[in-house]
Amino acid sequence: MKTKPPKSDLKSLPLDSILRGDCIAAMNALPEGSIDMIFADPPYNLQLEGELHRPNNTKVDAVDDDWDKFADFATYDGFTEAWLKAARRILKDDGTIWVIGSYHNIFRVGAKLQDLGYWMLNDVVWRKTNPMPNFRGRRFTNAHETMIWCSKSKDSRHQFNYESMKALNDDLQMRSDWLLPICTGNERIKDEKGNKGHPTQKPEALLHRIIMASTKPGDVVLDPFFGSGTTGAVAKRLGRRWIGLERDETYIGLAKKRIAAVQPVTDPSLLHTPSKREEPRIPFGWLIERGLLPPGEVLHSLNGRWTAKVRADGTLISADHRGSIHQVGAAVQGAPACNGWQFWCIQREGQLVPIDYLRQQLRAEMH
Amino acid sequence: MKTKPPKSDLKSLPLDSILRGDCIAAMNALPEGSIDMIFADPPYNLQLEGELHRPNNTKVDAVDDDWDKFADFATYDGFTEAWLKAARRILKDDGTIWVIGSYHNIFRVGAKLQDLGYWMLNDVVWRKTNPMPNFRGRRFTNAHETMIWCSKSKDSRHQFNYESMKALNDDLQMRSDWLLPICTGNERIKDEKGNKGHPTQKPEALLHRIIMASTKPGDVVLDPFFGSGTTGAVAKRLGRRWIGLERDETYIGLAKKRIAAVQPVTDPSLLHTPSKREEPRIPFGWLIERGLLPPGEVLHSLNGRWTAKVRADGTLISADHRGSIHQVGAAVQGAPACNGWQFWCIQREGQLVPIDYLRQQLRAEMH
DNA sequence: TCCCAACTTGAATCCATAC
DNA sequence: CGTATGGATTCAAGTTGGG
Numbered sequence: 001m002k003t004k005p006p007k008s009d010l011k012s013l014p015l016d017s018i019l020r021g022d023c024i025a026a027m028n029a030l031p032e033g034s035i036d037m038i039f040a041d042p043p044y045n046l047q048l049e050g051e052l053h054r055p056n057n058t059k060v061d062a063v064d065d066d067w068d069k070f071a072d073f074a075t076y077d078g079f080t081e082a083w084l085k086a087a088r089r090i091l092k093d094d095g096t097i098w099v100i101g102s103y104h105n106i107f108r109v110g111a112k113l114q115d116l117g118y119w120m121l122n123d124v125v126w127r128k129t130n131p132m133p134n135f136r137g138r139r140f141t142n143a144h145e146t147m148i149w150c151s152k153s154k155d156s157r158h159q160f161n162y163e164s165m166k167a168l169n170d171d172l173q174m175r176s177d178w179l180l181p182i183c184t185g186n187e188r189i190k191d192e193k194g195n196k197g198h199p200t201q202k203p204e205a206l207l208h209r210i211i212m213a214s215t216k217p218g219d220v221v222l223d224p225f226f227g228s229g230t231t232g233a234v235a236k237r238l239g240r241r242w243i244g245l246e247r248d249e250t251y252i253g254l255a256k257k258r259i260a261a262v263q264p265v266t267d268p269s270l271l272h273t274p275s276k277r278e279e280p281r282i283p284f285g286w287l288i289e290r291g292l293l294p295p296g297e298v299l300h301s302l303n304g305r306w307t308a309k310v311r312a313d314g315t316l317i318s319a320d321h322r323g324s325i326h327q328v329g330a331a332v333q334g335a336p337a338c339n340g341w342q343f344w345c346i347q348r349e350g351q352l353v354p355i356d357y358l359r360q361q362l363r364a365e366m367h
Numbered sequence: 368m369k370t371k372p373p374k375s376d377l378k379s380l381p382l383d384s385i386l387r388g389d390c391i392a393a394m395n396a397l398p399e400g401s402i403d404m405i406f407a408d409p410p411y412n413l414q415l416e417g418e419l420h421r422p423n424n425t426k427v428d429a430v431d432d433d434w435d436k437f438a439d440f441a442t443y444d445g446f447t448e449a450w451l452k453a454a455r456r457i458l459k460d461d462g463t464i465w466v467i468g469s470y471h472n473i474f475r476v477g478a479k480l481q482d483l484g485y486w487m488l489n490d491v492v493w494r495k496t497n498p499m500p501n502f503r504g505r506r507f508t509n510a511h512e513t514m515i516w517c518s519k520s521k522d523s524r525h526q527f528n529y530e531s532m533k534a535l536n537d538d539l540q541m542r543s544d545w546l547l548p549i550c551t552g553n554e555r556i557k558d559e560k561g562n563k564g565h566p567t568q569k570p571e572a573l574l575h576r577i578i579m580a581s582t583k584p585g586d587v588v589l590d591p592f593f594g595s596g597t598t599g600a601v602a603k604r605l606g607r608r609w610i611g612l613e614r615d616e617t618y619i620g621l622a623k624k625r626i627a628a629v630q631p632v633t634d635p636s637l638l639h640t641p642s643k644r645e646e647p648r649i650p651f652g653w654l655i656e657r658g659l660l661p662p663g664e665v666l667h668s669l670n671g672r673w674t675a676k677v678r679a680d681g682t683l684i685s686a687d688h689r690g691s692i693h694q695v696g697a698a699v700q701g702a703p704a705c706n707g708w709q710f711w712c713i714q715r716e717g718q719l720v721p722i723d724y725l726r727q728q729l730r731a732e733m734h
Numbered sequence: 735t736c737c738c739a740a741c742t743t744g745a746a747t748c749c750a751t752a753c
Numbered sequence: 754c755g756t757a758t759g760g761a762t763t764c765a766a767g768t769t770g771g772g
Contacts, residue, residue, distance in 0.1 A: 140543045
């Protein structure tokens with residue numbers, strides 16, 4: 001895509017402010033080709049039926065707001081198409097858009113993005129360090145959300161701050177899976193009654209990474225579903241201009257107050273927020289999945305007095321006991337506890353070698 | 368969804384074999400409602416690459432009339448719809464399907480799954496320990512692929528081996544993000560010239576987890592895009608039946624040889640993890656009938672705050688409430704529900720012991 | 735002031751069976 | 754079919770409050 005003169009100048013934009021009303025109408029009222037980056041956190045169209053309780057009988061405070069209710073997929077698709085079209089018109093030719101969602105909506109959003117001519121650059125997974133567990137034990141813990149990052153079209157020359165991302169990631173290329181905690185504690189905006197101000201507030205660290213990756217200082221960032229204003233708060237801190245669109249007057253009030261308190265960072269060297277590198281925990285079961293131990297293999301205790309068989313799910317079974325390597329190790333000895341990694345051994349060239357040896361092997365393979 | 372008699376018996380299925388030909392035709396020739404789980408690794412929409420290039424080099428702008436590209440997506444969508452429909456017909460009512468893909472195709476596949484009435488259970492992210500780096504430094508390293516797990520419909524009662532997954536993950540719930548290496552080294556199938564036999568061979572560890580999570584021993588697993596046969600190899604090892612569909616004779620040859628060399632785990636106790644849910648039900652009244660508890664015995668709540676008396680018909684009576692162990696437990700606490708087996712206790716040697724202990728005793732006596 | 739235990743909470747399509 | 758009911762099920766952080 002060729003570099004063009006901007007279709008509008010900054011003065012014609014309602015910079016650093018929140019526009020109240022329907023986001024589609026508001027976007028249609030903005031000048032064409034004027035926005036550098038859009039971050040959108042649209043309704044997810046959750047389809048919840050009854051109530052959900054934790055095992056301790058407390059009720060989960062679910063998202064049941066009217067703004068998340070759609071009659072059916074067709075209605076949701078129509079809404080998605082309408083706002084994505086409006087967004088595409090106001091985006092600069094080299095601008096990009098981020099959309100976040102869960103499995104309830106993200107596949108529909110992604111297909112629509114492609115249908116409308118957006119060009120996918122990445123899908124990025126936000127892995128939550130502290131997701132809500134699955135309380136009924138019927139599925140996998142829903143521990144991530146998906147973001148889609150697109151340019152306006154295939155030929156766009158999008159902004160990507162490769163070096164900044166590399167620096168954020170201990171000098172390794174930033175991957176498409178990001179590990180970040182959900183928004184809790186002091187960061188979570190409260191209303192005057194002390195309740196959570198918005199049910200789906202996103203963490204500032206997430207927006208920090210997104211804005212740092214795909215915009216320059218001074219760029220205009222627009223958020224059509226502004227909510228509690230995380231996008232505006234981080235954009236202001238990072239020296240970007242921002243525009244928020246929001247229907248709900250209460251959310252607007254909370255966001256305004258929040259953003260007013262933000263101090264922009266003037267010294268760019270302060271922007272370096274190194275991410276923690278995670279040390280992967282290695283469950284014993286992974287050795288079986290990975291073929292380092294076959295199901296049915298016999299393990300021997302270090303002293304040779306006991307044996308146990310490896311099961312396909314990573315538990316052990318001995319004459320009288322079944323459970324984890326630690327549990328069975330403790331049980332056969334009648335001990336209160338046992339480190340199964342050191343206690344159980346395999347035969348290697350006539351020697352008994354603790355299974356911890358295999359774990360070290362696996363760790364090395366996983367860096 | 369109610370348990371129904373199977374619509375076909377195992378004898379009518381081409382078990383543990385590869386059918387050569389088009390997967391849609393092959394699925395249409397199989398009996399309805401006969402498959403427990405489908406794993407599908409469909410082709411990505413790679414023909415898109417060249418065709419998006421406009422001959423006149425005009426920018427992609429007004430999306431609605433960009434019918435060239437729409438035609439490409441439409442072709443892929445038509446193919447996706449056809450094979451997903453055929454797959455849904457042969458799936459048992461309580462069966463599930465897994466589909467893996469990347470951002471090139473997974474959003475279209477996901478939307479189509481929903482449109483066809485499949486019910487999403489999870490989207491699962493396969494995080495690669497060793498992804499291909501991004502050479503141009505214009506995007507994030509593409510370090511994951513996405514899998515969608517669906518039941519046939521909203522009312523299905525899908526198989527999920529919660530305890531096995533928990534065991535595989537050091538006794539913590541298995542999350543929706545899985546860290547596994549890509550398939551390399553000895554596991555990678557080579558052709559007779561020593562080149563890689565299949566371009567997108569999936570790691571056996573991935574299939575191990577999928578099959579362990581969502582099937583029982585003896586279940587029938589079908590893979591409509593069989594390729595190098597990873598699904599068959601792991602299914603055989605884990606005591607499941609399998610059917611592979613594949614067009615390419617070369618891949619079929621490689622897969623047959625590979626699967627023939629697999630040693631199945633024969634001991635069922637290594638494959639099946641019992642769960643509390645599948646234990647036979649013991650009515651509380653049986654404890655009284657069998658003399659384990661005399662009528663009039665006083666039960667104490669686990670925290671010692673409440674008491675209730677056992678009546679001869681197996682109900683309890685407290686100061687204000689009368690009913691089952693669960694009902695009275697819930698009522699005294701003012702809770703929406705209560706597991707009376709864990710809540711109510713008897714005195715044994717000065718300790719409060721949950722009545723669940725007596726249930727276990729009774730279960731043991733009944734083997 | 736420090737420490738530890740107890741309590742709270744988060745975008746959730748979260749049950750199975752008998753009658 | 755619908756309705757009633759037995760009874761299985763949670764992880765990581767942050768906050769609160771007492772000793």
